[in-house]
Amino acid sequence: MAKLKEPVHITFEELDEVVYLLKKVADYDLSGYSKSSLKRRVQRLMGIESMDLVDLKNAILNVEGFFGYFIQEITVNVTEMFRDPLFYQELKNVVFPYLQTYPQLRVWSAGCATGEEAYSLSILLHEENLLDRSFIYGTDISQQAINIAKKGVYTMAKIKSYTENYNRVGLNSKFSDHYTAMYDAAIINNEYRNSVLFSNHNLVSDNVFNEFQLICCRNVLIYFDKELQRRVLNVFYESLSLFGFLCLGTKESLYGQEINANFKVINKSLNIYQKIK
Amino acid sequence: MPEARDIILIGGSAGSYSLIINILESIPFNISSAIVVVIHRNDKYPTQIEKSLSLKLKRAILPAEDKVIIENNNIYFAPPGYHLLVEPNHTFSLDISDPVNFSRPSIDVLFESAAEVYTDRCTAFLLSGANNDGAYGIKRVEHFGGTTIIQDPLDALIDTMPSSAITTSSKAKVLKNKQIINYFCSIK
Ligand SMILES: C[S@@+](CC[C@H](N)C(=O)[O-])C[C@H]1O[C@@H](n2cnc3c(N)ncnc32)[C@H](O)[C@@H]1O
Numbered sequence: 510m511a512k513l514k515e516p517v518h519i520t521f522e523e524l525d526e527v528v529y530l531l532k533k534v535a536d537y538d539l540s541g542y543s544k545s546s547l548k549r550r551v552q553r554l555m556g557i558e559s560m561d562l563v564d565l566k567n568a569i570l571n572v573e574g575f576f577g578y579f580i581q582e583i584t585v586n587v588t589e590m591f592r593d594p595l596f597y598q599e600l601k602n603v604v605f606p607y608l609q610t611y612p613q614l615r616v617w618s619a620g621c622a623t624g625e626e627a628y629s630l631s632i633l634l635h636e637e638n639l640l641d642r643s644f645i646y647g648t649d650i651s652q653q654a655i656n657i658a659k660k661g662v663y664t665m666a667k668i669k670s671y672t673e674n675y676n677r678v679g680l681n682s683k684f685s686d687h688y689t690a691m692y693d694a695a696i697i698n699n700e701y702r703n704s705v706l707f708s709n710h711n712l713v714s715d716n717v718f719n720e721f722q723l724i725c726c727r728n729v730l731i732y733f734d735k736e737l738q739r740r741v742l743n744v745f746y747e748s749l750s751l752f753g754f755l756c757l758g759t760k761e762s763l764y765g766q767e768i769n770a771n772f773k774v775i776n777k778s779l780n781i782y783q784k785i786k
Numbered sequence: 787m788p789e790a791r792d793i794i795l796i797g798g799s800a801g802s803y804s805l806i807i808n809i810l811e812s813i814p815f816n817i818s819s820a821i822v823v824v825i826h827r828n829d830k831y832p833t834q835i836e837k838s839l840s841l842k843l844k845r846a847i848l849p850a851e852d853k854v855i856i857e858n859n860n861i862y863f864a865p866p867g868y869h870l871l872v873e874p875n876h877t878f879s880l881d882i883s884d885p886v887n888f889s890r891p892s893i894d895v896l897f898e899s900a901a902e903v904y905t906d907r908c909t910a911f912l913l914s915g916a917n918n919d920g921a922y923g924i925k926r927v928e929h930f931g932g933t934t935i936i937q938d939p940l941d942a943l944i945d946t947m948p949s950s951a952i953t954t955s956s957k958a959k960v961l962k963n964k965q966i967i968n969y970f971c972s973i974k
Pocket of ligand 1: 587589619620648649710726727729732882
C-alpha cells in the first residue's frame with residue numbers, strides 16, 4: 510500500500526471562510542451543513558489535490574468547473590440497494606397496502622446519490638404490482654452522482670452485496686431477475702430505468718416541484734444542522750399529499766421538530782411517518 | 787443534565803468488550819463529564835448493547851443520536867454503521883461515509899473531532915483490538931492538549947491496536963487494566 514500523505518487540517522474558522530466564499534461566488538450555501546463532517550470532507554479534498562487553503566480559495570474563485578467537482582467530492586454518496594432490508598419489508602407490508610388505494614403514485618427519493626435507493630423502490634413497487642401506476646423522481650445535489658444513477662450500471666462486487674440485502678427483504682423473486690449481468694457489471698432492467706427520472710435538486714435552496722404520496726429521504730438529514738433539517742422537512746411536508754408517507758433514515762427522526770405534530774408515527778425505529786394534517 | 791464541559795472517550799475493538807463492561811460498572815453515579823464509547827461491531831446484525839447494559843448497570847446507556855446535546859453523566863455508544871463526530875456546538879453528528887481502517891464507526895474519526903472541540907478537556911482511552919484504528923486519533927487528542935491513555939498491550943487480549951498507538955503517541959500513559967478501572971472509579 511502506498512504511504513499516505515500527512516492529512517491536511519483546517520480550523521472551523523477557515524471552514525467558515527470557504528463556506529462564505531462559496532456562497533458569494535457560486536450561490537451555494539453550505540452554512541447549514543454539519544460542521545465536523547463537512548470539515549473532514551473539505552480536508553480530504555485538499556489532501557487529494559495537494560491544496561492548502563489559499564489554493565482552495567483560488568480554485569473556487571478562478572478555476573472553471575471546480576465548483577461542480579467540489580460538490581461531488583464533499584458530498585457523501587455512499588449508498589446501497591435495499592439498505593436496511595427491514596425498512597423495505599415494512600414499506601411493503603405496512604405502507605404499500607395503503608398506496609394501493611391511489612390510482613396514481615408519485616414517489617420521491619431525495620438525496621438519491623447514485624440511484625440505488627430509487628431503483629430499490631422501483632423494484633419493490635414492481636413486486637407489489639404497483640409500478641404500472643407509479644413514477645419515481647430521484648434527486649441529488651451532486652450532478653456526478655445523478656449521471657451514474659441515470660446509467661443504472663453497478664459493479665458485480667456491489668451487486669453481490671445488494672443481493673444479500675435483497676434476500677433479507679424476503680420477496681418472492683430473485684434479485685438477478687431485475688438486472689442483466691455484463692461480465693463485471695450489471696445494468697438494472699429497462700422497466701425500472703424507465704420508471705425513474707433523475708435530476709439535480711438542491712434541498713438547501715430549491716423548493717417543492719410536485720406532489721408525492723411517498724417521500725424517502727434517508728441518510729441525508731444527518732449532514733444538516735437542526736435549522737436546515739427544519740427547512741427541508743418543511744419542503745417535504747409541503748410536497749406530500751394528505752396521508753402521504755415520509756421515510757427517513759434509521760438514525761433520523763422528526764423528534765424535536767415542530768412539524769412532528771402534522772405526522773403520525775407509522776414505525777418508530779424505522780422512522781416512517783404519515784402526514785395527517 | 788447540563789451540557790458536558792469534559793468528555794471521556796473510550797475506543798475498543800476485538801477483545802475489549804468485557805473490559806468496557808468492567809469500566810462502565812465502576813463509574814460513579816453523577817459524574818460531571820460525558821462518556822462516549824466506540825466499539826467496532828457489525829451493523830448488519832443489530833445488537834442491543836445499550837438496552838442490555840442499561841438493565842445490567844441500572845443507569846441509562848444511550849445510543850449517541852444525531853444533533854443531540856452531549857450531557858454530563860451520560861454514557862453514549864456510537865451506533866453501528868455510522869461514524870460518530872462531535873460538532874463545535876457540543877452536539878453529536880452521524881456520518882455514513884466510507885469506513886476508516888475498515889471500521890465504521892471509526893475510533894479515529896470520533897477521537898479527532900472530539901479532540902478539536904473539547905481540547906484539554908478531552909480524555910481518550912484506547913483498548914484492545916486487532917487493527918490500527920485509534921492510533922491517529924490518539925495523536926490528534928494529544929495535539930489539541932487532551933489526555934491520552936492506552937491499555938498496556940500485555941493486558942490486552944489482542945495487542946495490535948494499543949501497540950500501534952503507543953508507537954505513534956508522544957505522551958500517552960500506558961496503564962494496566964486495574965489502573966484503568968481505578969481511574970474510572972475515581973472520576974467525579
Ligand atoms: C449518504 S447519501 C444517501 C443515499 C441514500 N439516500 C441512502 O440512504 O442510501 C447522501 C446524499 O445526499 C446528497 N445531498 C447532500 N446535500 C444535498 C442537498 N443540499 N440537496 C440534495 N441532496 C444533497 C449527497 O449528494 C448524497 O448523495
